[in-house]
Amino acid sequence: MASKTAPQPPPSLVGGVLVGVLGLQGDFREHIQKLESLGVTTRDVRRTSDLDGLDALILPGGESTAVAILESSKAAHGIFDEIQKLGRAGLPIWGTCMGSILLAKDIEGSKQGRLSLMNITVRRNAFGPQRFSAEQPLDIPALGAKPFPGVFIRAPLITHVGKDVEVLGKVENGIVMAREKNLLATVFHPEVVDDTRVHEYFLKMIE
Ligand code: GLN
Numbered sequence: 001m002a003s004k005t006a007p008q009p010p011p012s013l014v015g016g017v018l019v020g021v022l023g024l025q026g027d028f029r030e031h032i033q034k035l036e037s038l039g040v041t042t043r044d045v046r047r048t049s050d051l052d053g054l055d056a057l058i059l060p061g062g063e064s065t066a067v068a069i070l071e072s073s074k075a076a077h078g079i080f081d082e083i084q085k086l087g088r089a090g091l092p093i094w095g096t097c098m099g100s101i102l103l104a105k106d107i108e109g110s111k112q113g114r115l116s117l118m119n120i121t122v123r124r125n126a127f128g129p130q131r132f133s134a135e136q137p138l139d140i141p142a143l144g145a146k147p148f149p150g151v152f153i154r155a156p157l158i159t160h161v162g163k164d165v166e167v168l169g170k171v172e173n174g175i176v177m178a179r180e181k182n183l184l185a186t187v188f189h190p191e192v193v194d195d196t197r198v199h200e201y202f203l204k205m206i207e
Contacts, residue, residue: 017041018040
């Protein structure tokens with residue numbers, strides 16, 4: 001008889017791994033749910049002390065200018081500096097959509113606050129003023145042969161990468177997924193689709 005229980009995550013991904021999700025603004029809850037469905041312990045990160053003891057950190061989608069402003073609030077004060085230090089020390093950090101903007105060293109035409117950790121240039125709202133999300137199957141060989149459902153919501157594109165940055169996925173006008181050592185950027189939203197392969201890819205970066 002077929003079992004009705006949910007598919008179990010691979011054992012190597014569970015047990016003792018603590019992944020933080022920056023919860024200042026944006027769709028952090030979706031990432032937390034996705035990680036918990038994979039058996040991972042999570043923490044909603046809102047202040048500097050929440051970064052203690054993390055094995056990895058996710059910067060979710062949202063509004064990058066709003067997060068840069070919230071970062072200067074009393075409770076979150078200094079959190080970008082601390083994330084920067086951890087990223088430079090090798091903590092696995094994954095930015096989705098807005099998170100990829102925060103990770104970038106260069107944001108075309110903008111001086112807004114950022115972490116400047118990853119040697120990439122991003123163009124904000126590169127798909128124009130999308131009011132609704134667009135979905136497009138993406139060819140990402142590192143995830144296997146099956147296309148990944150790419151959901152784009154007022155998404156940026158990565159328009160340039162520096163040395164040591166591995167391009168993992170592209171569309172016609174630019175790069176949609178890239179990795180630089182312990183840092184991962186996706187301009188689409190894997191947390192809102194059923195496919196867990198990008199989350200699993202990131203969890204493997206902890207090992
Ligand atoms: N357009 C947003 C920004 O520039 C990013 C959108 C998103 O994260 N879904 O910050």
